[in-house]
Amino acid sequence: MxxxxxxxxxxxxxxxxxxxxxxxxxxxxxxxxxxxxxxxxxxxxxxxxxxxxxxxxxxxxxxxxxxxxxxxLVGDFGVSMRTGAEILPEILSRFAITFELTILAAFISWIIAIPLGIIAGVKRNTKTDFSVRVISLLGVSVPNFALATILILVLSLSFNYSPPVGYVGFFEDPLTNLQILFLPAFVLGTGMAGAVMRMTRSSILEILRQDFIRTIRAKGVRERVVIFNHAFKNALIPILTIIGMQIGVLLGGTVIIEQIFSLPGLGQMVLTGINQRDFTVVQGAILFIAFVFVMINLLVDLLYSYLDPRISYK
Structure with missing residues (x-):
């Protein structure tokens, strides 16, 4: 290992x-x-x-x-051509915001997608399955920026609610922090949920066809135990793969959402650097995002061996 x-x-x-x-x-x-x-x-x-x-x-x-x-190589990413400020401390502070947004979006995605994907796989070719597949298709098809704009318009015009502007750290005011991040995280999470839902359904369907599932059922094991203790656990590897990829993509792909909701994250930093032709900021931020993406892929690979003892890294 x-x-x-x-x-x-x-x-x-x-x-x-x-x-x-x-x-x-x-x-x-x-x-x-x-x-x-x-x-x-x-x-x-x-x-x-x-x-x-x-x-x-x-x-x-x-x-x-x-x-x-x-x-x-020695941890010096240079200074901004615009402000003269050091880039690495700015990247780390902006990354904390983007990382929190990504984790919250991933959590929202999981609590929506995994239960619905399991239900759709178990109730194959029923009305429930069809409804889940339609929901997942909508989640994959609707662009994040369009959903964000629609939500803001509906909430402001119909419910007289406007999303909070700015950012407050979680440790400064947890409630305000969650109020600020919930709507952008929900927009990102619904996009993630569509793909995770489809992968969960297909993985569950594949595992339920396996011989060992039929053997477990023949022994009289309760269906809930069969689904959650055996089928879902063995279906986790492809689900974990797509989740890991999506988290990595979100860390560098929240540019538009951060811009719409005025969040000073790493994505907004990259977009501002591109608009201002601040090359040192852009190249430093993208290199940092690439490093995080590679580390997430490594973590996902290591989790494979934990979920499936048959997988061994030597």
């Missing part, structure tokens, strides 16, 4: 190296002068030259890349 973990951790290095190359050089091929964009139309030749010299924009691209990566 430990040898496998070490191998997987070593595999992170080439993955992050590839991500860093792609994001760094992709940003540099965007048309336009970064210094001119940052300083605006009132910039002088002297100020433009000073900014290019400060951030090394006048160096060859390969030198800019190696300068940036040498700092990243």
């Amino acid at each position: 430990y040898a496998y973990i070490i191998r997987r951790l070593l595999m992170i290095i080439p993955v992050l190296f590839g991500v860093s190359i792609v994001i760094f050089f992709t940003l540099r091929v965007i048309p336009g002068d970064v210094a001119q964009t940052i300083l605006g139309t009132s910039a002088t030749d002297e100020s433009l030259a000073a900014l290019r010299d400060k951030f090394g924009l006048n160096m060859p691209l390969y030198e800019q890349y190696f300068t940036w990566m040498s700092g990243v």
